[in-house]
Amino acid sequence: MHALVVDPAAPCALRRGDAPEPEPAPHQLVLAVRHFSLNRGEVAFAARRPAGTVHGYDAAGVVVRAAADGTGPAVGARVAAFGAGAWAQRMAVDTTAVAEVPDGVGLAEAAAVPMAGITALRTLRTRSVLGRRVLITGAAGGVGRYAVQLAALGGAHVIASVGSRARAAGLTELGAHEVVVGLDGVDRPVDLVLDNVGGPQLAAAWDLLAPGGDIQVIGWASDAPAEFAPYSLFHVGTPKTITTFGDVHEVGSDLATLLGFLADGRLSAEVSWRGPWERVADAAQALLDRRVAGKAVLDVEPSDQLAVR
Known part of the structure; x- marks a missing residue:
């Protein structure tokens, strides 16, 4: 099959090439991928993975082989998936990491949801945000735009921080009460x-x-380290915390929640770059240059079938 594989010599360390067909475990289904989305971190660190690795985690398509253990959707179901090896014509993925795509939601939109949407949802659910002040940095990116919308749905006062005024476009409409450059x-x-x-x-x-607040560290777009002044991390009173995030265990139910929000019109997938997967270098460079507001989605099917969902 064809896939996007890691190649340190290629632009952005990715090229379209041949890869073995996936061999599913009993608890995995095989998905014929129609669309997949790129995340900036995946692109930025692609060269760190072994050459020839089928890259990517976010995809949507149609089930062509159900799981042998009887779990998960049946053949023919339209699903979104989160799992390794997503940037290919076919992928094997755990049935606990997929969700059926509701009627009215396009597969291209669904492909934009998994990693960024789940990250935003799970970090916001670490505590009640109703009536709280929530600051989202890097709010113009994929995770950031989902987080702004979900925090607003949860009743938070949302402060969206961006790197430049040009990156602020659309965030107020998504639910941000304040949009700032940096922390100004x-x-x-x-x-x-x-x-x-x-x-x-x-x-x-x-x-x-x-006091009692928490920082969820979910990305690191800066090229610089974080330096804390002596004793600045010491706090008397109700604890303040910094937490790292990396929970991608059994995401299917959360993915279904997010797709339901899409179907109900309460969430926008914010796909601002879309094209055929032959243009992976263009999409990857646009992400690295921060020219994508939201998500970049690539279409696996031929261009004369782009309207097919």
């Missing part, structure tokens, strides 16, 4: 920070955190 203008404590930036801004966000 954030002059009151916040209860929860979803940090996609790292570096010096992470240390500055710590100073803004209210």
Whole structure:
């Protein structure tokens, strides 16, 4: 089959090539991939993976082989999936990491949801956000745009932080109550920070955190380390915390929740770059250059079938 494989000599370390057909375990189904989405971190660190690896985690398509253990969707079901080896014509994926795509939701939209949407949903669910001040850094990216929408749905006062004024477009319409560049203008404590930036801004966000607040570290777009002044991490009173996030265990039910929000019109997939998978280098470079507001989706099927969902 054809797949996007790691090649350190290729642009962005990715090229279209041949790969073995997936061999599913009993608890896995085989998906004929119609669309997949790229995440900036996957592109940025592709060269660190072994050459020839089928890359990627987010896909949507049609089940062509059901799981041997009887779990999961049947052949012919339209599903979104989260699992290794997604950037290929076919992938094997755990049945606990897929969700059926509701009627009215396109597979291209569904492919944009898994990694970014699940990250946003699970980090926001670490505590109640109803009536709380939630700061989302890197809010113009894939995770950030989902987080803005979901935090607003949860009743939070949402502060969206972006790297430049040009990156602020559309965030108010998604539910942000305040949109700031960096942390300029954030002059009151916040209860929860979803940090996609790292570096010096992470240390500055710590100073803004209210007693009992938490920073969820979910990305690191900065090229610099975070440096904390001596004793700045010591806090008397209700604990303040910094938490790392990496929970991708059995995401199927959360993926179904997010797809349901899409179907109900309460969530937008925010796909701002889409094209055939032959253009992977263009899409990858656009992500690295931060020219994508939201998600980039590639179509696996031939261009004359792009309208087919």
